[in-house]
Each structure stands twice: as C-alpha cells, then as structure tokens.
Amino acid sequence: MNLKQDSEPQHIPVMVSEVLSYLNICPDGIYFDGTIGLGGHTKHILSRLNQKGKLIGIDRDGEALEICRTNLQNFPSSILLLQTSFETISDILNQQKIPAVNGILLDLGLSSFQLDSNNRGFSFAKSGPLDMRFDSSYSKTVSDLIQDSSTEELALIIRDFGEERHAKRIAKTIKKGETIRTVEDLVEVIRRTTPPAHRNRTFARVFQAFRIAVNQELDRLKTFLNNFIDCLTVGGRIVIISYHSLEDRLVKHAFKNLSLNNRLSIHTKKPLTPSEHECFVNRRSKSAKLRSGERIS
Numbered sequence: 155m156n157l158k159q160d161s162e163p164q165h166i167p168v169m170v171s172e173v174l175s176y177l178n179i180c181p182d183g184i185y186f187d188g189t190i191g192l193g194g195h196t197k198h199i200l201s202r203l204n205q206k207g208k209l210i211g212i213d214r215d216g217e218a219l220e221i222c223r224t225n226l227q228n229f230p231s232s233i234l235l236l237q238t239s240f241e242t243i244s245d246i247l248n249q250q251k252i253p254a255v256n257g258i259l260l261d262l263g264l265s266s267f268q269l270d271s272n273n274r275g276f277s278f279a280k281s282g283p284l285d286m287r288f289d290s291s292y293s294k295t296v297s298d299l300i301q302d303s304s305t306e307e308l309a310l311i312i313r314d315f316g317e318e319r320h321a322k323r324i325a326k327t328i329k330k331g332e333t334i335r336t337v338e339d340l341v342e343v344i345r346r347t348t349p350p351a352h353r354n355r356t357f358a359r360v361f362q363a364f365r366i367a368v369n370q371e372l373d374r375l376k377t378f379l380n381n382f383i384d385c386l387t388v389g390g391r392i393v394i395i396s397y398h399s400l401e402d403r404l405v406k407h408a409f410k411n412l413s414l415n416n417r418l419s420i421h422t423k424k425p426l427t428p429s430e431h432e433c434f435v436n437r438r439s440k441s442a443k444l445r446s447g448e449r450i451s
C-alpha cells in the first residue's frame with residue numbers, strides 16, 4: 155500500500171471525554187462506530203470494553219480502515235471492521251445476527267488523514283487530481299461530477315453545501331472554461347472569479363461543497379437518521395458529531411421527531427461544542443457540534 159503521506163498518517167479525535175461520557179459504555183456491550191477513520195475514538199471505547207465486549211467499525215475509506223486495523227490490533231475485544239457506509243446499519247446488524255447495539259457513534263465529515271493525503275484532492279492546498287471520493291471504488295470523482303452537471307446544478311451545490319455567496323459566478327466560470335481535472339484547475343477558477351479578501355475561506359467552502367456532493371453525505375445521513383433507532387437497545391445511546399450546519403440541522407430535527415414519538419430522550423438540549431483549550435490545540439475541532447440521546451422505547 156502506498157499512502158503517499160509526508161509523515162505518519164494521523165487524526166486527533168474530537169471531544170473524546172464528552173463522547174465517552176454520553177455513550178456511557180457498558181464493558182460487555184456492543185458498539186457501532188459508523189465513521190471509524192483511524193480508530194481515534196474507538197481506541198477509547200475499546201479501552202472500556204472487556205473481552206465480552208464487541209465493536210463494529212465502519213468507514214467508506216479503505217485506506218483509513220487499513221491503518222485503523224493496525225492501530226487497533228492489540229485490543230482484546232472482538233472488533234469487526236467493514237468498508238461500507240453507515241446508513242446500511244440495519245443490514246450490517248442483520249448479517250451479524252445482532253438484534254441491537256448499546257451505542258452508536260458518528261463523527262461526520264473527513265479526517266485529517268484524508269485532508270492531508272496527497273493525490274486525493276480533498277485540500278485546496280495540495281496539488282493532484284480533483285477526486286475527493288471517500289470510497290475510491292465509487293465511480294464518480296469531483297472532476298466527473300463537474301463535467302456531468304449543468305451550470306445551475308453546480309451553482310446549487312456551491313451555494314447549498316458551501317454556503318458560498320459567489321456560487322453562481324464560480325459555476326459559470328467553471329462551465330465556460332477548460333475541463334476541470336485537477337485541484338489546481340479548480341483553485342485557478344475560484345481565484346479568477348472571487349475577491350482576494352479571505353480567499354482561503356472561499357476555497358475551503360467550495361471544496362467542502364463538492365466533497366459533500368460527490369460523497370452524497372447529506373442523503374446518507376438522512377437515511378441513517380430514519381433507521382438508527384431500531385438498531386439501538388432500549389437504554390442504548392447515540393452520539394453524533396457534525397461539522398456543518400446542514401448536518402447539525404438534520405440531526406437536531408431527527409432527534410426532535412424521535413423524542414416527540416417517545417422513542418428517544420435527548421441528552422443535549424443544545425449541541426455541545428469543544429472547549430477553548432481543545433479548539434486551541436486542535437484547530438480542526440472548532441466547528442464541531444455534538445448531540446446525543448438515549449433510546450427509551
């Protein structure tokens with residue numbers, strides 16, 4: 155495997171003590187980490203499980219899962235790692251003949267490992283093909299998405315998923331010019347179309363928009379939110395960390411509906427955010443919002 159990293163792949167897990175406190179781990183319980191990444195949160199969950207405990211770890215990214223497998227090799231609990239998407243939770247539990255789990259964690263978005271990877275196109279600061287797929291076996295890259303979409307469709311992606319006010323102008327310039335194949339091509343279009351002030355934020359918003367679109371992040375989250383409650387035991391806990399207002403809104407509304415139907419007790423009236431200290435030591439935690447609940451029926 156060639157990870158093409160400049161240094162050891164890494165990601166600092168966000169709000170670990172809050173995650174553990176809200177999951178309230180039972181040592182012999184079964185836990186589902188739907189976005190296991192490099193296993194940062196999972197390591198802490200596993201350190202609270204005994205030999206009867208079990209953990210199912212899911213990620214769409216095969217490279218991340220390989221590193222995760224190595225990172226978790228010394229834990230005695232039973233660990234099952236699968237490359238798939240978290241909205242398939244019911245099918246996974248059916249296949250494993252597990253009626254329900256004691257806890258679910260989703261830590262949405264992308265990891266520092268992915269952002270810092272060369273040749274995957276997640277970062278506007280790295281050169282390479284404009285890919286951004288979490289799962290590289292999936293056929294469509296961001297470059298393909300741009301080619302297959304109309305100016306109007308591109309403008310909506312950039313506006314809705316990036317909250318970028320120059321969306322229309324950027325979309326028009328993208329479609330007017332040469333085929334966009336690389337990170338540099340997209341960066342150049344944005345540079346030509348937008349004012350220089352705070353330009354790095356504009357790059358970040360547009361790149362985020364295309365990542366969300368190509369990975370169908372919001373649709374997958376919606377499907378998961380419609381299904382997860384039956385996958386939890388009564389008394390089982392869910393924790394979701396989101397990094398984008400649209401994701402947080404989906405989680406908030408889904409929890410509210412489940413609470414109105416007496417299925418979920420919401421443990422976070424308002425979303426929790428990282429402490430000042432955590433934001434200082436891990437800049438990438440800044441936009442995190444954590445919501446949690448417990449199945450009650």
Ligand SMILES: C[S@@+](CC[C@H](N)C(=O)[O-])C[C@H]1O[C@@H](n2cnc3c(N)ncnc32)[C@H](O)[C@@H]1O
Binds near residue numbers: 166193218262265
């Ligand atoms: C913020 S990282 C998780 C980091 C992890 N909690 C840790 O501490 O190492 C988000 C991960 O979710 C994965 N991911 C995103 N959408 C997914 C989906 N629909 N299903 C499964 N994994 C997904 C990404 O590939 C990425 O590895």
